[in-house]
Amino acid sequence: MKPMNQQGGVTLIEILVSIVIVCFGLLGVAGLITTGLKSTQSSQFRTQASFLAYDIAEKMRINRDEALAGQYKTAVTATNAIALADKAAWQASVGALPSGVGTVTMPSVNTYEITIQWDDSKIAGGGATQQFKFRGEL
16 A cells, blocks of 8 residues: 555656657657658759750750751741751650740840749749749850
């Protein structure tokens, strides 16, 4: 039999408090992992966009005469078979990004600007359109 002045159940309360503290810690870790995954996905899209911009820029440098003639501009329907195939393949690759749209413009005779836009709203948690621009010379 226990003496009357001895407390009982204190260890059980301490264990319950410890469990609550550990649960809050685990929820914090889960939040950090989720944020990390979102950031990784967003950076993957940006990396893919930069790769695609450099890809079409290289194709334009390889087929320089047609690029100077404006065959790679997205507003122009290419008449050259190589430029037509390059643009079609590039547009298909850009379309792999979420709501991906790519444009090629030529502000001056030998200068080009490549713009790639995509929807990053799933990652950013709202209407977040991201854009990657690349400018170069032929």
